[in-house]
Amino acid sequence: MPEDNLQKSSKKIRLITNLLTKALKLWLRAQVSQVSQLEVEIRASDRQILSGCIPWVSIFASHAVYQGLHLTRIQLVAENIQINIGSVLKGQPLRLLETVAVFGELAVEDKDLNDSLSSELLSTALNDVLVKLLPEYSLKSKPISWQKITLDKDRVMLRAMVTSPSEATHLDIYLDLELLSPQELQLSHIQIERNEVPLLKGDGNYSFDLGSDVDIEELRAIPGQLICRGRINVNP
Incomplete structure (x- = not known):
């Protein structure tokens, strides 16, 4: 019986993680007018997810268009993201609650x-x-x-x-x-x-x-x- 409960808990957490991943993808797609490839990876425990905190997220996109800017490849990593988890679980759009520091690597080919x-x-x-x-x-x-x-x-x-x-x-x-x-x-x-x-x-x-919101290496x-x-x- 304890093993069954563990499996049910694991499935529930995977469901929440999958839901968050889909919500994050939808939010990202809403920020761009076009994207060829979009990959999202979330690393978080059940307690962290249910508290609205995502400790680590990786995002990769290729051939994305943001406000008219054509981005050939972009890799982003963010930590300690606070989101409106209660609203997301009710099917509402994902929203950031605090400023997030995002580390990124961007490549833009001359055609783009x-x-x-x-x-x-x-x-x-x-x-x-x-x-x-x-x-x-x-x-x-x-x-x-x-x-x-x-x-x-x-x-x-x-x-x-x-x-x-x-x-x-x-x-x-x-x-x-x-x-x-x-x-x-x-x-x-x-x-x-x-x-x-x-x-x-x-x-x-x-x-x-x-500007003070950037720290370019x-x-x-x-x-x-x-x-x-x-x-x-x-x-x-």
Whole structure:
């Protein structure tokens, strides 16, 4: 009889774990508009699950699209996640109750990076870079259309079209990427050509604050791919 009770308890816990895994997958799928492969692994005891705490979760996704950003591969690991377990067991959507620190490894191939150029997140970031390098290229008077990104070893080439009432200008921007600290990115060895005529070539460096919610350990470009590894806070 005790063995039967143990088996029933084990089946019940497996049921709860499976339910949580499915709920987490549904929540993740709701965050992206497209995903090719999605794998979720949960490690937790019965007491931890029923208290709403998930000590360890691993998530792997390939060819996911988040707010227009095309992500080739992403591996995430999170610990000590607090969720609304009571609501989940009633069939309601999973919801985070506290901020979660997520460690991740991300790879974006150049094709996916170029497919992301129309996303507001990436285009806004690139616009900020351009205006910082060339303050006269203000979005108020000169709309910018980003056309291509090419990746080399720690080097990035950006191509854009800037339009004005009188003309359309092609810009080619070449720069090096360097991570100065977990929250600070530096651009250096910058060259800019306007309609294939040199416009800017200097040794000046420009830094960008990535924010307190990130802690980046690695961010580098290699031929055909961008690699990022570090921690980010996911807020409820």
